[in-house]
Amino acid sequence: MDKLPLRKYFDKIRFVFFTSFIFCLSLLLLNYYMTACDYGVTFLLFNMNDAKQAHMPKPSNSCSGQYIYVYDLASRFNEDLLKGCHSLSKSIDMCPYMSNLGLGPKVSKKSNEKVLLKESFYATNQFSLEVIFHNTLKHYKCLTNDSSLASAIYVPYYAGLDVVQYLWGGFNVSIRDASPKELVKWLAQQPEWKRMWGRDHFMVVGRIGSDFRRRTENNDDWGTKLMLLPEARNMPILSIESGSKENEFSIPYPTYFHPSKDKEVFQWQKKMRKVKRPYLFSFAGAPRPYYNYLSSIIRNEIIKECQSSRSCKLLNCNAGHNYCNDPVHVTKVFQSSVFCLQPPGDSFTRRSTFDSILAGCIPVFFHPESAYNQYLWHLPKNGSSYSVYIPERDVIEKRVTINEKLSKVPKSEVLAMRKEIIRLIPRIIYRYPSSRLESVEDAFDIAVKGILGRIEAIRRNITNVNYTIS
Numbered sequence: 001m002d003k004l005p006l007r008k009y010f011d012k013i014r015f016v017f018f019t020s021f022i023f024c025l026s027l028l029l030l031n032y033y034m035t036a037c038d039y040g041v042t043f044l045l046f047n048m049n050d051a052k053q054a055h056m057p058k059p060s061n062s063c064s065g066q067y068i069y070v071y072d073l074a075s076r077f078n079e080d081l082l083k084g085c086h087s088l089s090k091s092i093d094m095c096p097y098m099s100n101l102g103l104g105p106k107v108s109k110k111s112n113e114k115v116l117l118k119e120s121f122y123a124t125n126q127f128s129l130e131v132i133f134h135n136t137l138k139h140y141k142c143l144t145n146d147s148s149l150a151s152a153i154y155v156p157y158y159a160g161l162d163v164v165q166y167l168w169g170g171f172n173v174s175i176r177d178a179s180p181k182e183l184v185k186w187l188a189q190q191p192e193w194k195r196m197w198g199r200d201h202f203m204v205v206g207r208i209g210s211d212f213r214r215r216t217e218n219n220d221d222w223g224t225k226l227m228l229l230p231e232a233r234n235m236p237i238l239s240i241e242s243g244s245k246e247n248e249f250s251i252p253y254p255t256y257f258h259p260s261k262d263k264e265v266f267q268w269q270k271k272m273r274k275v276k277r278p279y280l281f282s283f284a285g286a287p288r289p290y291y292n293y294l295s296s297i298i299r300n301e302i303i304k305e306c307q308s309s310r311s312c313k314l315l316n317c318n319a320g321h322n323y324c325n326d327p328v329h330v331t332k333v334f335q336s337s338v339f340c341l342q343p344p345g346d347s348f349t350r351r352s353t354f355d356s357i358l359a360g361c362i363p364v365f366f367h368p369e370s371a372y373n374q375y376l377w378h379l380p381k382n383g384s385s386y387s388v389y390i391p392e393r394d395v396i397e398k399r400v401t402i403n404e405k406l407s408k409v410p411k412s413e414v415l416a417m418r419k420e421i422i423r424l425i426p427r428i429i430y431r432y433p434s435s436r437l438e439s440v441e442d443a444f445d446i447a448v449k450g451i452l453g454r455i456e457a458i459r460r461n462i463t464n465v466n467y468t469i470s
Contacts, residue, residue: 170452
């Protein structure tokens with residue numbers, strides 16, 4: 001009987017220890033829960049019959065899968081080309097166009113004529129994209145100095161500025177190919193290259209792809225062979241006009257509009273919805289030499305019909321009175337028109353296509369390579385949602401007149417197409433390089449998303465092949 005009080009004493013001690021243990025454990029779990037909540041972690045209940053182990057999710061990272069590493073190339077591949085801008089082109093001085101981070105001279109308020117917004121318009125050269133893209137990427141939110149973290153690696157070579165030095169003047173192929181060959185040799189020696197042999201690298205060139213696809217060693221042939229070098233064939237290359245190669249992707253030509261804030265985009269879209277359009281269609285361009293037979297004929301037919309029609313506004317780009325590089329003149333013509341004609345020129349695509357979309361003018365194409373087989377990341381798959389297609393043969397062989405074809409488009413379709421192209425405006429413009437848009441994606445954002453998706457798909461395929469082999 002005298003042992004009973006002692007037993008009660010031990011029972012109380014066990015209770016105190018057990019209660020204290022539960023209390024401390026609760027505090028630990030609560031502290032872990034609060035920490036996890038700060039990282040945005042979601043707790044999941046796992047069915048233990050279906051899983052042998054339950055793993056706690058890692059803290060989320062807004063840049064996961066989006067990191068880009070930029071090579072620090074020798075200055076001769078980029079900066080030296082900018083410094084030598086006076087001698088880049090035989091026909092024009094490129095230095096003014098390299099100002100303002102590649103956007104060119106700002107359009108003065110005096111010459112604006114209320115056609116443009118007061119801010120954000122520049123006399124941007126159509127071949128400046130590689131400089132604009134590089135300067136914008138410098139302010140990309142997910143840049144990294146650690147290449148092992150990078151999902152993609154950017155090669156900042158200004159191939160367009162490099163090649164334009166040698167397109168005219170009889171330079172031999174060894175001179176034209178010197179920089180491209182030197183570049184890929186350097187790339188192949190980098191440890192980053194050897195991870196996927198360049199498939200996670202990418203480059204942006206500011207000219208059309210055919211300028212970099214010279215197939216022979218004949219000095220009379222055009223351009224360099226950059227895109228045909230073995231190393232470059234592994235690397236995704238973005239250009240203003242791509243070919244049929246799997247590693248080539250087209251992104252929009254730069255327009256004149258480079259907003260710094262979302263509200264400037266919205267103001268411009270609102271302005272384009274309200275503008276009056278007295279002309280049924282317009283064309284900004286010039287005849288082409290007969291060495292490009294079909295382009296020459298289609299343009300001659302367009303100019304002839306436009307000159308004979310009161311429904312058409314013609315902006316003649318002949319050298320004697322060329323206003324086609326003037327942002328105010330070009331935009332004013334396109335703003336006054338319902339449809340804007342976009343025939344092929346020296347190549348299938350035109351910067352004018354994006355100038356017309358910017359002005360809320362419905363583009364009219366005569367060849368599928370002018371847009372429908374290009375710009376797959378930026379423009380809708382359904383070309384009829386934002387444009388009209390007239391086969392160039394129908395015009396050349398006079399099966400149809402442009403005026404008659406366009407005048408028969410129902411008003412409801414015109415309004416739907418205009419609504420769509422005004423919606424597309426943010427997707428085809430490049431913002432001011434040092435700025436960041438908050439609620440809209442511009443052409444740069446979409447291009448980066450596209451290239452990251454492409455590289456990730458390649459990486460998954462390589463992983464799956466290796467897994468299958470093992």
